Amino acid sequence: xxxxxxxxxxxxxxxxxxxxxxxxxxxxxxxxxxxxxxxxxxxxxxxxxxxxxxxxxxxxxxxxxxxxxxxxxxxxxxxxxxxxxxxxxxxxxxxxxxxxxxxxxxxxxxxxxxxxxxxxxxxxxxxxxxxxxxxxxxxxxxxxxxxxxxxxxxxxxxxxxxxxxxxxxxxxxxxxxxxxxxxxxxxxxxxxxxxxxxxxxxxxxxxxxxxxxxxxxxxxxxxxxxxxxxxxxxxxxxxxxxxxxxxxxxxxxxxxxxxxxxxxxxxxxxxxxxxxxxxxxxxxxxxxxxxxxxxxxxxxxxxxxxxxxxxxxxxxxxxxxxxxxxxxxxxxxxxxxxxxxxxxxxxxxxxxxxxxxxxxxxxxxxxxxxxxxxxxxxxxxxxxxxxxxxxxxxxxxxxxxxxxxxxxxxxxxxxxxxxxxxxxxxxxxxxxxxxxxxxxxxxxxxxxxxxxxxxxxxxx
Numbered sequence: 172x173x174x175x176x177x178x179x180x181x182x183x184x185x186x187x188x189x190x191x192x193x194x195x196x197x198x199x200x201x202x203x204x205x206x207x208x209x210x211x212x213x214x215x216x217x218x219x220x221x222x223x224x225x226x227x228x229x230x231x232x233x234x235x236x237x238x239x240x241x242x243x244x245x246x247x248x249x250x251x252x253x254x255x256x257x258x259x260x261x262x263x264x265x266x267x268x269x270x271x272x273x274x275x276x277x278x279x280x281x282x283x284x285x286x287x288x289x290x291x292x293x294x295x296x297x298x299x300x301x302x303x304x305x306x307x308x309x310x311x312x313x314x315x316x317x318x319x320x321x322x323x324x325x326x327x328x329x330x331x332x333x334x335x336x337x338x339x340x341x342x343x344x345x346x347x348x349x350x351x352x353x354x355x356x357x358x359x360x361x362x363x364x365x366x367x368x369x370x371x372x373x374x375x376x377x378x379x380x381x382x383x384x385x386x387x388x389x390x391x392x393x394x395x396x397x398x399x400x401x402x403x404x405x406x407x408x409x410x411x412x413x414x415x416x417x418x419x420x421x422x423x424x425x426x427x428x429x430x431x432x433x434x435x436x437x438x439x440x441x442x443x444x445x446x447x448x449x450x451x452x453x454x455x456x457x458x459x460x461x462x463x464x465x466x467x468x469x470x471x472x473x474x475x476x477x478x479x480x481x482x483x484x485x486x487x488x489x490x491x492x493x494x495x496x497x498x499x500x501x502x503x504x505x506x507x508x509x510x511x512x513x514x515x516x517x518x519x520x521x522x523x524x525x526x527x528x529x530x531x532x533x534x535x536x537x538x539x540x541x542x543x544x545x546x547x548x549x550x551x552x553x554x555x556x557x558x559x560x561x562x563x564x565x566x567x568x569x570x571x572x573x574x575x576x577x578x579x580x581x582x583x584x585x586x587x588x589x590x591x592x593x594x595x596x597x598x599x600x601x602x603x604x605x606x607x608x609x610x611x612x613x614x615x616x617x618x619x620x621x622x623x624x625x626x627x628x629x630x631x
Contacts, residue, residue: 193237200240275314275412275426278307284316288323305332311509312339314427315409321350337510337562343429344508346436346488353433356408360437367439371401380438383410383425385447391458393425432462435506440486444470448614455623461514464528467613468584468601469504469515472526474612476519477502481612492566494518495573510560511552512545523577528584530621532629539585540594546581547597548574586621 276284282303289299312318321342325335342350346357359365367377379395386393394414397405402420406413411425425431435443444466457463473484480502487494487503494505494516505516515526525546531538544550548571552563559567581598592600601609603618610617 194239195237196239196241198241273412276316276319277313281313281319282307284319285323289327292327302326302332305336309336310428311343311432312429314429315352317350317352318429331561333560334562337560340508340510341562341566343433344436344506345490346433351433352409352430353437354409356410357437359404359408365404367442371397371399376401377439377442380410380434381442381446384431384434384438384443385450387425387431388447388459388463389450389454389457395423395425396421397423428459428462431459435466435486436488440466440504441470441482441484444484444613448617451620451624452614452616455620456627457624460530460624461528464530464584464586465506465514467610467617468526468528469506469517471610471613471617472515472517472524472582473502473504475609478612491516492569492573495523495570495577510563512547512550518577521576521578522580523574524580524582526582526584530586530625532588532625534585534587534589536594539592542583542585543581543595543598546583548579586625588625 285303285306286299289302294302306312306319306322312322318339322335322339325338326332329335339350342348343352345351346354348354351357356365360367365376367375367380369376371379379397379401383393383395395405395410398419398421402413402423405411405423406420410430411423411427413420414422414424447463447466451457451463470481470484474481483502485503487497487500487505489497491505491507491511494500494503495518497518500518503518505518507513507516512527513525514528515524517524517526525548527542527545529538529542534542541555550557551570552560552567554560582601583595583598584601585592585595586602590604592602603622607618608615614620
């Protein structure tokens, strides 16, 4: 490596082009746009954008290539500014079009894509059928192609479906990892490049996202009606799939369960709960009851223990190990990944509340016992047969010792028409009969709302 790194990077390209294509395709454009200008042209000391040499040399051949750029997130305004200021003269302009026909992969598309990739790698037909059956019913990986591609890569490397799924689930909840789909959003929040109080027209970014999350839980989809810089940011942040008219983004559709789950690591928790509660009271027809209840139960638990904390309840954004070790995570709840077992953790001083949420019409004794077992740390990251899930051995070994000095309070939130709780003696059962005021710090009519949702489901 040369000692003078900048001298090695900044250089002049010799003109040796004999022919060129009519277009230049560049992937991961956002990473390139955010890098420093590194090129200089002949007889010039000015730093230039990455595409300046291409434009400079090809124009001598009478070619003016089109640039086709793509990426997971794109700041269109920044690209426009760079193209205009770095390449064109003041009297010139760059014509451009925004093309976004990328659609989320549904169950059928995931089925077809998985079969093709696995067949190309000579995977046994029976294994292909098992893999397809698994991912087709696993809604968390439905949406952007990157999700199923990640699972396929993991499976081809390990030849183990359990490992592939566990790596995907872990990666999705790791906000500092490469798979986390909102990493550009998280980074801009941490670097104060944006904030939830940022005003757009008569609205704020925080309220728009809280409304979007709530609408998704209520209906199974949500549209962010955004334009201009906010539309550009929404696409760059990976929030969803954009709708384009005449080269302009006028809306961003949130259609992925994974994105809504990841948003709870970055969007203010208390704000979402308040909007969700008000929506439920007016229109109790939620579609994503499991995710909705995790919000409501976590909020109600902390608020019942600390009534003065209702505006301070947050989601912890690190790993479970970091959460258990933290001494500053006051009023912060933790949502373990789907493979762990419990739905909610709350560390309150030296007490760790471990909560499983169940919203079922009827519940047999075997299911009641299983719900209790998910709150037992000895069953963390274990299958129903009791064996540790492959891929989670190391994480489990790190977690269990951290629990030895904590008082464990195991709870099961149970909303069901089944009255008996036989088989659940080892845990605290939270239901309407035993804890009628559980939701009072949120809204004392919430039990009635949940009853209405159950009645609605039973009528379908």
